[in-house]
Amino acid sequence: MIDLKRRIEAFVKLGKFMGEFCEYSNKTAHDGYPNKPWFHKLEQKVRLAGQSNGWFTEENVLFALKSWSKLLTEDRLLHWLSAYNLEKSKKKNVALITAGNIPLVGFHDFLAVLLTGNSVQVKLSSNDKILLPFLAEYLREMEPTLKNTIRFTEKKLDAFDAIIATGSDNTARYFEYYFAQKPNLIRKNRNSVAVLTGNESPEQLKALGEDIFRYYGLGCRSVSKIFVPMDYDFDVFFTAIYSYKDIINHQKYANNYDYNKAVYLMSEFKILDNGFLMLKEDESYASPIASLFYERYASLKDIIVKLEQDKHKIQCVVSHGNIKNEVPFGKTQTPSLTDYADGVDTVDFLLKT
Structure with missing residues (x-):
């Protein structure tokens, strides 16, 4: 069984780093942070992400980073995972095919795979290929045992035990055919x-x-x-x-x-x-x-x-008081850890696979 505590601590450090970087970028604080070299690296990545994808403005990238920084706390991660029996998790190599419509759209899957004790192999969308590899680099620096559990590839996915793939309705049909022999979680347009x-x-x-x-x-x-x-x-x-x-x-x-x-x-x-x-x-x-x-x-x-x-x-x-499981006004873009895409529990999928 993996040392879950150490993995959680690494993500908590990442969350703190992202939150402090947002403060640094917003010029609300400049001094006293030990991560300044990493801040400068992330500044470059934010700039590069915007150059690579014109929709990824600095404002929206910082919004995504700030939103994740609020979720990556020890209390929230432990509360989220407390609903599951992680002892029955069997270590797997899980492949991710991510979308690229918004910054870090595949981060929740990335987080779920690693915190359920698995290794992850990621095939990124060309529209969002800058940010997640950098955050993974920071994670590996914080927790060296993660170095051999995270891999990014632009080639054909290989040697994986299960796959989570996100795409359009058209690509989903391809995914369902191509990955039919593997445990899969395929997401479509919503x-x-x-x-x-x-x-x-x-x-x-x-x-x-x-x-x-x-x-x-x-x-x-x-x-x-x-x-x-x-x-x-x-x-x-x-x-x-x-x-x-x-x-x-x-x-x-x-x-x-x-x-x-x-x-x-x-x-x-x-x-x-x-x-x-x-x-x-x-x-x-x-x-x-x-x-x-x-x-x-x-x-x-x-x-x-x-x-x-x-x-x-x-x-x-x-809505407001009209629909079951409604989301309050202004809150759709700040989901919680249990707000799973397509309503499918990713952690449950990973544990049962």
């Missing part, structure tokens, strides 16, 4: 939604803007659609999210806004537009960048039934 009643406060709607605009709407936990009453007043919604207007100054976002607006107009679709976000009435869940789908409902009961029927398409639901 989107998040919000259910509004018209009684939300301006503060709640402003917080919803965080769920919509963080990571430019590219995450599976990004709200891409809202359900609204028949007589919903969209002026109230637009007023509440106006503080996010500067998002249009990001070139890639602006390009998508212009392109999608042209498509909508040429197709003569009716849209609502405030200059940085377009609303389109649509039954689909996955809205293009810089747009948000909406669907009207006659009763909340109808929406509850619809969401249950479509639960395989939905990552999380934002």
